[in-house]
Amino acid sequence: MAEWLKDVEPLTLKGRIAVPYSWWVGDTGSRFLMSLRDDRKILGTKCPSCGTVFVPPRKNCGRCFVDIEEWVEVAAEGVIEAHTIVHYAYPVQPVKPPFAYALIKLDGTDVGFLHLIKKDLDKIKNGLRVKAKFKEERTGSILDIDSFELI
Amino acid sequence: MGRRVAIVGVGQTYHKSHRPDVTSREMIREAVTAALADAELTIRDIDAIVIGNMDHFESINYVDTYSVEGSGGVMKPIMKVSTGGTTGATVAIAAYYHVASGLFDRVLAIGFEKNSESDTTGAIITCSDAIWDRFSYSGAIPSLATEATAYMEKYGATQEDAAIIGERDRNNALNNPFAHLRRPLTVADIMASPMLAYPIKLGDICPRSDGACACVLAADGVAQKIARKPAWFKAAAVRHTYTWFGDSTDYNKGLVSMQRASKDAYQQAGITKPAEEIDVAELYLPYTWAGLKWIEDIGFCGPGEGVRFVRDGNTHMGGKIPVNPSGGVISTNCIGATAMLRVAEAAIQVMGRGGKRQVPDVKNALATGFGGCFWSDVVILSTERP
Ligand SMILES: [Zn+2]
Numbered sequence: 001m002a003e004w005l006k007d008v009e010p011l012t013l014k015g016r017i018a019v020p021y022s023w024w025v026g027d028t029g030s031r032f033l034m035s036l037r038d039d040r041k042i043l044g045t046k047c048p049s050c051g052t053v054f055v056p057p058r059k060n061c062g063r064c065f066v067d068i069e070e071w072v073e074v075a076a077e078g079v080i081e082a083h084t085i086v087h088y089a090y091p092v093q094p095v096k097p098p099f100a101y102a103l104i105k106l107d108g109t110d111v112g113f114l115h116l117i118k119k120d121l122d123k124i125k126n127g128l129r130v131k132a133k134f135k136e137e138r139t140g141s142i143l144d145i146d147s148f149e150l151i
Numbered sequence: 152m153g154r155r156v157a158i159v160g161v162g163q164t165y166h167k168s169h170r171p172d173v174t175s176r177e178m179i180r181e182a183v184t185a186a187l188a189d190a191e192l193t194i195r196d197i198d199a200i201v202i203g204n205m206d207h208f209e210s211i212n213y214v215d216t217y218s219v220e221g222s223g224g225v226m227k228p229i230m231k232v233s234t235g236g237t238t239g240a241t242v243a244i245a246a247y248y249h250v251a252s253g254l255f256d257r258v259l260a261i262g263f264e265k266n267s268e269s270d271t272t273g274a275i276i277t278c279s280d281a282i283w284d285r286f287s288y289s290g291a292i293p294s295l296a297t298e299a300t301a302y303m304e305k306y307g308a309t310q311e312d313a314a315i316i317g318e319r320d321r322n323n324a325l326n327n328p329f330a331h332l333r334r335p336l337t338v339a340d341i342m343a344s345p346m347l348a349y350p351i352k353l354g355d356i357c358p359r360s361d362g363a364c365a366c367v368l369a370a371d372g373v374a375q376k377i378a379r380k381p382a383w384f385k386a387a388a389v390r391h392t393y394t395w396f397g398d399s400t401d402y403n404k405g406l407v408s409m410q411r412a413s414k415d416a417y418q419q420a421g422i423t424k425p426a427e428e429i430d431v432a433e434l435y436l437p438y439t440w441a442g443l444k445w446i447e448d449i450g451f452c453g454p455g456e457g458v459r460f461v462r463d464g465n466t467h468m469g470g471k472i473p474v475n476p477s478g479g480v481i482s483t484n485c486i487g488a489t490a491m492l493r494v495a496e497a498a499i500q501v502m503g504r505g506g507k508r509q510v511p512d513v514k515n516a517l518a519t520g521f522g523g524c525f526w527s528d529v530v531i532l533s534t535e536r537p
Pocket of ligand 1: 031047048049050051052061062063064
């Protein structure tokens with residue numbers, strides 16, 4: 001034991017900061033979320049310069065640094081590119097473990113779409129095909145897609 | 152072309168899971184005092200200060216102001232630089248820019264963290280895009296685990312292969328009196344530890360530490376008068392990809408930001424064969440798998456050759472290019488100081504002050520920083536004035 005602990009009690013001051021935020025999604029992101037909520041459709045945008053199809057959609061291409069105007073509807077299914085199965089519980093997680101985070105390349109897109117897989121965790125492998133399962137009650141959030149399921 | 156710059160003194164605190172005996176400010180002072188003593192300077196010799204830590208960790212956002220009693224920054228030019236996991240390396244690079252610019256001769260760089268004072272994961276997730284990515288990949292482990300599964304599937308690497316990195320670094324930490332975890336950890340221990348997010352187990356990841364690190368940088372002409380063997384900056388590179396987890400990394404291609412940063416650094420340093428010309432490396436490896444995969448991205452070996460390169464002993468002490476003689480991030484992780492410790496430990500190796508962890512005859516040492524959504528810093532230090 002450290003010498004000073006014999007005479008001094010190591011006190012702490014407890015604190016907590018809870019700061020509410022409202023993040024504006026913007027016109028491009030809002031259009032994407034409205035489409036999830038109202039039509040159960042996943043939209044992307046396509047860079048006029050390099051042709052990359054982004055989902056969620058981007059207002060500009062970071063690589064080419066040009067504006068993007070073109071919208072494309074992409075498939076609600078695709079291929080697992082990479083994944084992990086989470087075993088530890090933590091308050092910020094969207095669902096209780098075990099569950100999987102997966103990067104899914106939706107058909108017709110060029111980037112990984114980050115989402116959840118909740119079922120068949122013992123069967124998940126990179127390269128397998130999955131399909132989006134939409135929630136019945138949708139609010140205009142990325143979690144209007146409940147999760148992806150193996151096809 | 153900027154002025155030539157060298158590190159002429161380094162200081163660090165001892166590291167523990169928590170330091171109830173000191174505040175952040177008091178802990179910073181320990182590192183600064185040690186760095187000044189190492190350079191045989193006083194705070195009056197310092198022209199400017201750059202300091203950094205992780206945003207939100209101690210809930211003190213203006214640490215440039217908060218820290219002045221400990222940093223010695225009262226009525227001096229002092230700036231905060233914060234770039235997530237890379238912070239410590241970025242602070243050192245910003246201090247290098249200060250001196251190279253010709254505006255300041257002697258600059259103090261400081262990184263610190265009191266991980267014990269907050270919820271690390273709660274703070275870390277603020278690096279993720281609030282609208283699109285924050286609902287998932289909560290904290291650092293799942294995104295790293297995803298990278299690891301992609302690497303496993305592509306090259307057939309096993310959990311035992313990764314565990315060798317943990318065993319190596321934790322064994323090295325026994326030689327470092329400042330390291331946080333100074334107990335050996337074997338491959339079997341790591342394999343037996345609980346699974347967090349497949350394939351990452353408790354034994355595969357870095358701890359949370361309290362600690363601080365400081366470096367004194369000086370200009371050409373001044374540096375030679377301060378240090379017998381200054382550690383000269385030969386290169387410093389910073390690269391960021393994207394914040395979108397789906398875009399930022401092609402998990403099957405590798406850590407693109409590290410590939411580009413090291414390529415740039417090798418060009419600056421005139422290095423064409425990294426594995427032959429770099430004598431020692433202090434790499435920011437937050438989890439064991441990085442020790443297999445990222446050495447490919449840095450160019451120590453080719454794609455898919457990481458396991459063989461490590462299993463052949465090349466990265467162990469006495470090998471071709473020892474990695475993390477200090478014990479690395481797996482042994483000590485005071486996040487805002489972690490990447491600066493890589494630079495400081497590389498400087499220690501170049502200056503020949505490593506004691507039991509010293510690698511013999513070091514000319515060139517490479518240090519890296521790694522941050523949040525897969526961005527990278529690379530620094531090369533040398534005995535040779537560039
Ligand atoms: Zn483009």
